[in-house]
Structures are given as C-alpha cells and as structure tokens.
Amino acid sequence: xxxxxxxxxxxxxxxxxxxxxLMIATPVFGHxxxxxxIPAPNAELDTAPSKVTxxxxxxxxxNFSEITVLDNLGVSVDLNDSYVDSNDRTxxxxxxxxxxxxxxxxxxxxLSTVDGHILRGAYIFAVGQPIANQAGVVTDEEPLIISxxxxxxxxxxxLGGLLMLGxxxxxxxxxxxxxxxxxxxxxxxxxxxxxxSSEVLLSLAGAVIFIxxxxxxxxxxxxxxxxASVLHVIGTPMVLFALETQWGNxxxxxxxLALVFVLTLYLHKITSKQSHGILRPVLLVxxxxxxxxxxxxxxxTSHGAALRSLVIPAVVTDYIHLLAASLWVGGLICLxxxxxxxxxxxxxxxxxxxxxxxxxxxxxxxxxSVLILIxxxxxxxxxxxxxxxxxxxxxxxxxxxxxxxxxxxLILGSIHLIWLRKRIDSVRPVTRLIKNILVLEVSVxxxxxxxxxxxxxxxxxxxxxxxxxxxxxxxxxxxxxxxxSEIEFSVNPAVTGINDFVIKITDDKSGGIGPExxxxxxxxxxxxxxxAETLSASFDKRGVYRLDNQLLGLSxxxxxxxxxxxxxxxxxxxxxxxDIQPGDGNRNxxxxxxAENGRLFWGIEICLIGFILVxxxxxxxxxxxxxxxLSMAIGSILFxxxxxxxxxxxxxxxxxxxxxxxxxxxxxxxxxxxFMLYQSNCAACHGDSGTGIGPLTTELKVPAANxxxxxxxxxDADLYDYISEGINGTEMPSFGEVLxxxxxxxxxxxxxxFKETE
Numbered sequence: 001x002x003x004x005x006x007x008x009x010x011x012x013x014x015x016x017x018x019x020x021x022l023m024i025a026t027p028v029f030g031h032x033x034x035x036x037x038i039p040a041p042n043a044e045l046d047t048a049p050s051k052v053t054x055x056x057x058x059x060x061x062x063n064f065s066e067i068t069v070l071d072n073l074g075v076s077v078d079l080n081d082s083y084v085d086s087n088d089r090t091x092x093x094x095x096x097x098x099x100x101x102x103x104x105x106x107x108x109x110x111l112s113t114v115d116g117h118i119l120r121g122a123y124i125f126a127v128g129q130p131i132a133n134q135a136g137v138v139t140d141e142e143p144l145i146i147s148x149x150x151x152x153x154x155x156x157x158x159l160g161g162l163l164m165l166g167x168x169x170x171x172x173x174x175x176x177x178x179x180x181x182x183x184x185x186x187x188x189x190x191x192x193x194x195x196x197s198s199e200v201l202l203s204l205a206g207a208v209i210f211i212x213x214x215x216x217x218x219x220x221x222x223x224x225x226x227x228a229s230v231l232h233v234i235g236t237p238m239v240l241f242a243l244e245t246q247w248g249n250x251x252x253x254x255x256x257l258a259l260v261f262v263l264t265l266y267l268h269k270i271t272s273k274q275s276h277g278i279l280r281p282v283l284l285v286x287x288x289x290x291x292x293x294x295x296x297x298x299x300x301t302s303h304g305a306a307l308r309s310l311v312i313p314a315v316v317t318d319y320i321h322l323l324a325a326s327l328w329v330g331g332l333i334c335l336x337x338x339x340x341x342x343x344x345x346x347x348x349x350x351x352x353x354x355x356x357x358x359x360x361x362x363x364x365x366x367x368x369s370v371l372i373l374i375x376x377x378x379x380x381x382x383x384x385x386x387x388x389x390x391x392x393x394x395x396x397x398x399x400x401x402x403x404x405x406x407x408x409x410l411i412l413g414s415i416h417l418i419w420l421r422k423r424i425d426s427v428r429p430v431t432r433l434i435k436n437i438l439v440l441e442v443s444v445x446x447x448x449x450x451x452x453x454x455x456x457x458x459x460x461x462x463x464x465x466x467x468x469x470x471x472x473x474x475x476x477x478x479x480x481x482x483x484x485s486e487i488e489f490s491v492n493p494a495v496t497g498i499n500d501f502v503i504k505i506t507d508d509k510s511g512g513i514g515p516e517x518x519x520x521x522x523x524x525x526x527x528x529x530x531x532a533e534t535l536s537a538s539f540d541k542r543g544v545y546r547l548d549n550q551l552l553g554l555s556x557x558x559x560x561x562x563x564x565x566x567x568x569x570x571x572x573x574x575x576x577x578x579d580i581q582p583g584d585g586n587r588n589x590x591x592x593x594x595a596e597n598g599r600l601f602w603g604i605e606i607c608l609i610g611f612i613l614v615x616x617x618x619x620x621x622x623x624x625x626x627x628x629x630l631s632m633a634i635g636s637i638l639f640x641x642x643x644x645x646x647x648x649x650x651x652x653x654x655x656x657x658x659x660x661x662x663x664x665x666x667x668x669x670x671x672x673x674x675f676m677l678y679q680s681n682c683a684a685c686h687g688d689s690g691t692g693i694g695p696l697t698t699e700l701k702v703p704a705a706n707x708x709x710x711x712x713x714x715x716d717a718d719l720y721d722y723i724s725e726g727i728n729g730t731e732m733p734s735f736g737e738v739l740x741x742x743x744x745x746x747x748x749x750x751x752x753x754f755k756e757t758e
Contacts, residue, residue, distance in 0.1 A: 032056045032057055032058040032059075032060050032090075032110045032111075032112035032114070032117070032119055033056060033057040033058075033119065033463060033467075034054060034055075034056060034057075034108070034121050034123075035055045035056060035057050035090075036054075036055050037052065037053060037054040037055065037106070037123070038052070038053045039052065039125040040125070041123035041124070041125070042123070042124065042125065042131055043125040043126070044125070044126045044129075044130055044131060045125065045126065045127050045128070046127075046128065047127070048096070048098065048099035048100075048127045048128075049096060049099070049127075050095065050096060051093050051094060051095045051096055052067055052069055052078070052093065052094050052096065052106055053091060053092070053093040054067065054091070054092050054093075054106075054108055055090055055091055056090045056091075056092070056110055057090070057306065057463065058090065058112045058113065058114045058115075058306045058308075059089035059090055059112070059113045059114065059246075060084055060089060060090065060092060060110040060111060060112060060113060061084075061110075061111040061112075061113055061244075061245050061246065062083065062084040062089070063244055063245075064110075064111035064118075064225060064244075064245065065082070065084060065092055065108075065109060065110040065111055066082040066092075066094075066108070066109055067082045067092055067093070067094040067106060067107070067108045068082075068094070068106075068107045068108075069094065069096060069104055069105070069106050069107075070104065070105045070107065071102060071103075071104055071105075072102055072103055072104075077096060077097050077099060077104065078094045078095065078096055078097070079094070079095040079096065079097060080094075081094060081095050082094045089113065090308070092108070092110065099127050100127070100128075101127050101128030101129055102126070102127060102128070102129065103124055103125075103126045103129070103131060104124065104125055104126070104127070105122055105123070105124050106122060106123050106124070106125070107120075107121075107122045108120065108121055108122070111225060111245065112247075112306075113245070113246040113247060114247075114301055114305045114306045115247070115301055115306075116221045116245065116247030116248070116301070117221075117224070118224055118225060150220070150457045151450065151453040151454040151456075151457045152450075152453065153213050153216055153217050153220070153453075154217075154452075154453035154456050154457060155449055155450045155452075155453035156209050156210075156212075156213035157210060157213045157214065157217070157298065157453075158298075158449045158452060158453060159206070159209060159446070159449055160205075160206045160207065160208070160209030160210030160211075160213060161206070161210050161291070161294065161295045161298065161322070161326070162206070162322075162325060162326045162329050162330050162449070163202055163203065163205060163206025163207075163209070163210075163330060163333065164203060164206040164207050164210060164258070164261060164290075164291035164294070164295075165288065165291035165292055165295060165323070165326035165327075165330060166206075166326040166327060166328075166329060166330005166331060166333065166334065167199055167202050167203045167206065167330055167333075167334055168203070168284065168287045168288040168291055169288060169326060169327045169330060169331070170327075170330055170331045170334040170335075170362075171199065171284060171334075172284060172285075172288060173327075173361070173365055173627065174331065174334070174335075174358060174361045174362050174365065175195075175334075175358070191338070191341050191342055191354070194341045195334075195337060195338050195341055198337045198341070199334065199337075200265065200268075200269050202333065202334070202337070203261075203265050203287070204262070204265060207258055207261050207262050207265065208262075210254075210258050210294065211255055211258050211259070211262075214251060214254060214255050214258070215255075217251075218238055218241070218242060218248070218251055219233060219234065219238060221241065221247065221248075222237050222238040222241040225237075225241055226241075247301060250297035250300055250301055251297065253293075253294075253296075253297050254293075254294045254295070254296075254297040254298070255294075257290045257291075257293045257294035258290070258294045260290050261287060261290040261291055261294065264283055264286050264287050264290060265287060267283055268280065268283040268284065268287060271283065291326075292323065295319070295322050295323075295326070296319060298322065299315050299316075299318040299319040299322060300315060302314075302315070302318045302456065303384055303456070303460045304317065304318045304380065304383065304384075306460070307383055307592070307593065307598075308592075309592060309593070309595035309598070310383060310593060310595055310598040310599070310602075313379070313598055313599065313601075313602035314379075314380070314383050314598075316602075317376045317379045317380055317383075317602065317605065318376075318380060320372065320376050320609065321372075321373060321376040321377060321380065324369045324370075324372040324373045324376065325369075325373060327365060327366075327369045328366050328369035328370060328373065329442075329445045329449070331362050331365065331366060331369075332366075332438060332441050332442050332445060333442055335358065335359070335362055335438060336435070336438040336439060336441075336442050338355065338358065339355065339431065339434055339435045339438055340435055342355060342431060343431060343432055343435050355431065355434075359416070359434075363416065363417050364616065364619055364620075365616070366413065367417075368612050368613070368615075368616045370410065370413070371608075371612050372609055372612060373406075375605050375608050375609060376605065376609075378605075379601055379602065379605050381399060382593065382601065383593045383598065384460045384461055384462060385399070385461045385462065386461075386462040386465075386591050386592070386593045387462070387465060387591060389465055390461035390462055390464070390465035390591070391461065392465075393461045393464040393465055393468070394458050394464065395455060395458045395459065395460055395461035395464060396461045398451060398454050398455045398458060399455065399461070401451050402448060402451045402452060402455065405444055405447060405448040405451060406448065408444050409441060409444055409445060409448070412437055412440060412441045412444070413441070415437060416434070416437065462591040462592070462593070463591070465591055466591045476490060476491040476492075476494040476578045476579075477489070477490040477491075478490075478576045478578070480574045480576070480667070482572050482573070482574050482667065482668050483570065483572055483668060484507055485505060485506065485507040485564070485572050486505070486506050486507070487503065487504070487505050487562065487564070487572070487574050488502075488503070488504040488505075489501070489502075489503055489560060489562065489574075489576045490502045490504075491560075491578055491580075494578065494579070494580055494581060495555075495580060495581045496552055496553060496554065496555050496580055496581070497551065497552070497553075498549055498550070498551055499550050499551075499552050499580075500546065500547070500548045500549070500550070501521065501537070501546065501547040501548070501550060501560070502540075502544065502545075502546055502547075503519055503521070503537055503544070503545045503546075503547075503562060504543055504544050504545075505517075505519070505543055505544075505545070505564060505572075506543050513542070513543055513564070513566060514539075514542055515539040516566065516567055517564060517565060517566045517567075518536060518564075518565045519536070519537040519545040519562065519563070519564050519565075520534050520535070520536055520537070520562070520563045520565070521534070521535050521536075521537055521547055521560055521561070521562055522534045522535070522560070522561045523535075523550070523552070523558060523559070523560055524558065524559040524560075524561065524661060525554055525556070525557075525558055525559075526556065526557035526558060526559060526577070526661045527554070527556045527557060528554070530554075532561075535547055535550075552580050554580070555579075555580050555581055556579065556580060557577055557578070557579055557580075558577070558578055558579075558580055559575055559576070559577045559578075559661060559665070560575060560576050560577075560578070561573075561575045561666050562574050562575065562576070571668075572668060573666060573667055573668045573671055573753075574665070574667050574668065575665035575666050575667060576665075577665070596649065599645060599649045600646065600649045602645060603642050603643070603644075603645030603646035603649055604642070604646065605642070606638050606639075606641055606642030606645060607638075607639055607642030607643060607646065608642075609635075609638055609642075610634075610635045610636065610637070610638030610639030610640070610641070610642055611635065611639055612635070613631050613632075613634050613635025613638065614631070614632055614635035614636060614639065615635075616631050616635070617629075617630075617631035617632035617635060661716050662716040662720075662745050662748055662749060663745060664742060664745040664746060664749060666749040666752065670745075670746045670749045670750075671746075671749050671750050671753060673743075673746040673750075674746035674747045674748070674749050674750025674751070675750050677739065677743050677746060677747050677750075678747055678750050678751065681735065681738070681739070681747075682747070682751075684696045685697065685700065685704040685731065686704045686705070686707055687704075689708075689754065690706070690707035690708050690711075690751060690754035691706055691707075691708060692704045692705055692706040692707070700731045701731060702729070702730045702731050704731065704732075705730075705732075707751050707754050708754045711751050711752055711754065716748060719748050719751075720744055720745070720748065723735050723739070723744050723747060723748070724736040724739075724744055
C-alpha cells in the first residue's frame with residue numbers, strides 16, 4: 001500500500017467529516033434526565049411552595065441550565081434566579097413569588113457536564129385546586145441518536161485515537177527501537193524502512209482525523225447549545241462553549257494533547273535517520289503519553305462518567321478498555337502494513353523469519369489485550385445494562401452486535417495463533433493468506449468501532465429501560481413456606497403512592513385459612529428509620545387477606561413483617577423485602593447498578609488485569625529486560641490495588657456504612673433461634689417475657705430495662721449496638737465476643753415480638 005494511498009484516505013476522511021458537520025441537524029437531546037422534583041409532577045398543594053427544586057440524573061452546567069415557572073396565561077411567576085447547588089450539581093432550584101390558587105407549569109432546560117447534551121422538559125402542579133388532566137413529566141421527544149451523523153463523528157474519534165496510540169504502542173512493544181542483528185539483510189532493512197515511513201503517516205493520519213473530528217463535534221455541540229446553525233457558531237460562541245463548560249474544558253485537553261502529539265511526531269521524524277542517543281526513545285514515550293492522554297477525556301465524558309455511585313470504577317474501566325483496544329486494533333493495522341510491504345516487494349525467507357518474530361511478539365500482547373477487553377467489557381456492560389430486560393433496548397441490541405463482531409475477531413485471531421503462525425517461515429503462500437486475514441480483521445475491527453460509535457451515541461440501556469418501565473416491579477409477588485403454611489405476598493403497583501397488599505395463606509390441613517385468623521402486617525422503610533405501625537389485614541375470601549389503599553411515599557427498599565395468628569395453633573411469622581419504584585412521572589434514570597457490588601467487581605477486575613500483566617512479563621524477559629520490568633511493576637501495582645479494593649469492599653466484608661434495618665428477616669426460624677439465645681443469655685435479667693423482672697433482678701444495682709417499653713423506641717442499629725457493645729453505666733454487658741452478628745440480629749427479631757404478646 002503506497003504512502004499516497006494513506007494520504008488519499010486521510011484527505012477523504014477530512015472532507016467527509018467537514019461535509020457531515022455542515023449537514024448536522026440542530027435539534028438534539030441529552031441524558032441529564034429528570035429524576036424527581038419538589039413540588040412533584042401533578043402535585044395538588046394546599047399551600048404555595050416558595051421554590052421549585054429538580055434532581056437530574058447527571059451533573060449539569062450552571063451557566064446553561066435554568067428553570068422557568070409559568071401561570072396559566074404563560075406569565076413567568078419565578079424570581080429568575082435559577083441556580084445549581086454547588087454541593088450537588090445534579091440539583092437545580094428557582095425561587096417563586098407569592099403564588100395564587102391555580103395551575104402552574106414548570107419548564108426546565110439543562111446542559112449535561114458529562115456528554116455536553118441539552119435536554120428540555122416540563123410538568124405541572126396545582127395550588128388550592130385539583131388538576132383536571134395529569135400528564136407527569138413531559139420532555140422533548142428523543143430520537144435514538146442525537147443526529148444521524150453523531151455516531152460517524154464518534155467513530156472517527158475512536159479510529160483516530162486508536163491509530164495515534166496503537167502505532168506508538170506497536171513500536172514500543174513489538175518493533176525494536178534498534179535494528180536487530182539477526183535481520184540485517186538489505187531486503188529486511190528495506191521492508192523496515194518502508195514500514196517506518198508508513199508508520200509516520202499512520203500516526204499523522206490518526207492525529208488529523210482525531211483533531212478534525214473533535215472540531216466537528218465542538219461545532220455540533222455549540223450549535224445545539226446556542227440553537228444556531230454550525231456556520232453561525234464558528235468564532236466566539238464555540239470559544240465560549242469550550243471555555244465555560246466542563247465538556248469544553250475536556251475538549252481543550254484532548255485537542256491540545258493531540259497537537260502536542262503532532263509536534264512530537266515531527267521531531268521524531270526528523271531524528272529518524274540520525275543517531276541522537278536517548279532522544280528518539282524519549283520522543284516515542286512522549287508520543288505514547290500524548291496519545292493516551294488525549295483519549296482520557298473520551299472516558300471522562302463517557303456513559304461511565306454518569307454513574308454517580310461508581311464514577312471512578314466506571315471511568316477507569318472505560319479507559320483501560322480503550323488502551324487495550326488501541327494495543328490490539330492498532331497493532332493489527334501496523335502488522336497489516338508490514339505484511340502488505342512484504343507481499344508487495346517479494347516474499348523471501350528472510351522476510352518470513354522477520355514476520356514470524358513480529359507475529360510471535362504481537363500474538364502474546366494481543367492475547368493479553370483481548371483478555372483485558374473481555375474483563376473490562378463485562379464490567380461496563382453490567383454497569384450500563386444492570387437489568388436483563390435492558391438488553392431489549394437499542395443500546396442492548398448494539399451491544400449484542402458488538403459482541404458478535406468481537407467473536408468474529410476472536411475466530412480470525414485464533415486462526416493466526418493456532419495454524420498460521422507456525423507455518424510463516426516455512427510455507428511461502430502463508431504470507432499472502434496472512435495478509436488477507438489481516439485485512440479482514442482490520443475491516444471487522446473498523447465496523448466494530450462504528451458499532452461502538454453508535455453505542456456511545458445512544459442513551460444507556462438502564463436509562464432507556466427506566467423510561468420504558470422495563471424494571472418496574474408491578475404486581476410484585478413472593479412466596480414463603482413456614483411450618484406447613486404457604487404464604488404468598490404481593491404488592492400492586494409497587495410504585496410510590498397508593499398500593500394494595502394481598503396475602504394468600506394456605507396450609508396442608510385446611511387449605512386456605514378462614515376469617516377466624518388475624519393477619520398483622522407492619523411496613524418498615526429500609527433506607528431511613530421511620531418507625532413501623534402494625535396494621536390488620538382484612539379478610540377477603542378463604543385464604544386471602546387484603547390491606548388496600550396504603551400510601552408509600554418513598555421509593556426504595558421496604559420490608560413487610562407478617563404475623564398470622566390462628567386459634568389453637570402457633571403463630572406463623574415471615575417477612576418480605578421489596579422495591580418501590582418512583583411514581584407520578586418520576587421514573588427517569590431510576591435504575592442504578594449496586595454500588596457495593598460494583599466496587600467488588602471492580603476489585604476483581606483490577607486484580608485480574610494485574611495478574612495478566614505479571615504473567616505477560618515472564619515471556620518478555622521478566623526482571624531481566626526493561627519491557628519485562630515495566631509489565632511486572634505495573635501488574636504488581638494493579639494487583640495490590642485490586643486486593644485493597646476487595647479487602648475494603650463492603651460487599652465482600654459484609655460490613656455496612658450504616659445499618660438501618662435488621663438484615664435478617666423476622667421469619668419463624670429467626671424468631672425461634674432468637675428465643676433460644678435470649679433464654680440462655682438475657683432472660684435471667686430481663687425476664688422470660690421481657691418485662692425487666694428475672695431471677696437476677698434483685699442482684700442488679702441498676703434495674704434491667706423493660707424491653708416491652710424500650711425496644712419500640714430504638715432503631716435496629718441502636719439495638720444491635722446495645723447488645724454488641726453493652727451500655728455504659730448499667731449492668732448490661734457486651735455480647736459482641738459471645739454472640740455472632742447473626743445471633744444478635746436473631747435476638748433482636750425475637751425481642752421485637754414482646755410488644756405483640758403483651
């Protein structure tokens with residue numbers, strides 16, 4: 001492939017991107033979705049609020065986001081003082097004037113700091129009167145992608161970045177900096193010289209594509225923000241956007257480093273035919289660092305950066321994924337150019353031996369890159385999909401296509417590794433076959449990058465699934481078998497607001513129980529100590545009890561404790577935990593990956609990557625070579641970091657930042673276990689029934705607490721601390737060394753039954 005061919009493709013890419021930019025449609029929508037607000041959508045208030053506050057799914061730009069509140073005549077009734085909370089940039093508020101009775105419309109606009117996209121929306125609330133037609137939150141209708149050409153621009157960005165970094169890494173890890181004495185024949189040296197020229201043009205092509213695509217993306221974002229055509233934002237508007245927004249600052253970072261890359265590439269080129277000691281290796285390292293640094297902003301503005309509870313793990317994972325992809329895909333492109341040169345200038349034995357050496361080195365690095373891609377890809381997929389149903393979204397379908405293309409690349413790579421590599425230096429036609437397969441691999445990889453461009457243009461699957469209600473626990477139902485009785489518990493619709501609870505009870509003897517039984521239900525909120533009120537379910541029909549029209553005002557995890565009492569039979573106890581989803585229009589972006597599991601998975605990921613790099617160091621020469629030392633050192637550091645994350649992970653240690661609710665459900669088995677432990681450790685002082693009067697009461701200087709009175713006054717966390725640590729100034733000892741954590745929680749479940757039996 002001639003150098004002028006590379007230049008021609010580069011020119012075509014630049015012209016294509018500029019043409020695309022001029023055709024980009026102005027309307028565009030982003031991903032800082034409305035999560036909740038006060039007043040809530042469709043709220044009917046008795047008194048007028050003093051302000052409106054809205055929570056969004058991503059941090060937003062203060063200078064380009066605002067809230068306007070209008071009355072039914074379209075007149076603004078806010079004080080025009082919209083502001084973003086400096087402590088939490090996902091929250092925006094506006095103050096209101098004294099509102100009269102009526103219906104009001106809240107209109108909001110935000111600019112995401114993560115992806116630089118704008119989103120608009122509106123909802124209504126009423127003061128002193130009902131709302132005739134409730135509509136929830138209305139946002140601008142979002143297309144699948146922000147514009148037909150956005151994935152193409154992102155594709156060019158990825159392609160340019162991977163070329164910049166991949167070529168440098170290939171030179172650093174695969175091609176020696178100095179000529180190897182084993183391959184000093186003039187023919188091999190000619191091949192190397194030809195590749196060196198192509199390598200410079202590849203790096204330059206990558207940098208120019210990356211910079212032009214970045215400029216095109218900046219113009220597109222500025223045109224969206226200022227609601228003007230691309231031509232009208234050239235100049236001051238695009239400069240202000242770059243300087244005054246977080247996305248723009250990151251854009252300056254990546255373009256600035258890309259320009260430094262071009263300058264360093266020029267210096268590296270003019271020193272290529274002269275002996276400059278350590279200068280050329282230093283320039284090569286600078287090239288790699290500039291290329292890697294220019295790609296970091298891509299991760300900082302990726303979907304992972306919007307995961308508020310897992311920002312660092314998600315961004316680091318995305319960046320490692322990019323580095324591994326650059327090494328693999330960039331290496332494939334470089335190797336393809338070398339093989340094309342060999343085939344073009346004559347396939348000889350010396351060239352095949354040289355190629356065999358390069359393929360052997362690259363295969364080792366490629367295997368490690370692929371393993372890292374799989375590990376990091378699994379984490380990113382889990383974080384962005386979160387629930388299985390989210391695979392049935394455009395993002396989910398794009399991910400499946402990406403996985404299919406990745407599988408094709410693995411198959412082609414396996415052909416290289418298992419069959420062709422062993423025959424390179426002995427069978428002449430194999431070189432041409434390798435060239436054809438490499439061309440096919442690079443083509444598939446290029447299509448895969450286009451697929452990634454589409455994925456990064458789409459809204460994350462978890463957010464789309466939230467909007468479509470794919471994760472809603474409508475008609476939530478669970479079952480438990482207790483002492484021969486099967487209890488089925490269901491919640492409908494399992495969203496904030498009015499909910500109905502149905503308890504179906506059947507046993508082996510009589511089938512469904514009748515009206516003679518009583519079924520008590522207490523509802524406990526897991527995320528905050530709200531207390532618990534015990535309610536009696538009403539008999540509906542044989543075996544079915546109902547608790548209707550119960551208001552659950554908070555989304556999150558709830559627990560239902562159920563006690564079934566029947567004449568002439570033991571009480572039956574069980575409990576169920578269920579999630580209440582936001583309702584009344586507040587359904588956007590409510591699906592989030594579990595933060596504790598995320599840190600656990602991230603720790604495992606970092607450990608595995610570190611282990612891979614340590615293993616890679618062995619064939620690279622271990623501690624005896626610079627490359628081996630570098631790989632060993634980085635791998636060891638990563639492995640230690642991963643172990644630290646795992647050791648400190650609450651998901652692994654079982655610890656919790658703050659226990660708000662007993663993690664052991666108050667089932668019959670738990671209460672029975674707690675009863676046995678209470679009798680052997682507590683009854684002597686507190687009495688069999690918890691009244692505070694027991695066999696040792698007369699010997700105590702400070703009377704034992706009456707548990708019937710005191711237990712309802714304290715949270716589960718407080719009760720755990722009292723039992724585990726004891727109470728200063730009383731006769732209550734510490735049981736932390738005597739009872740396990742599970743034992744203490746079982747005791748708590750038992751002593752909570754005292755109030756029911758008195």
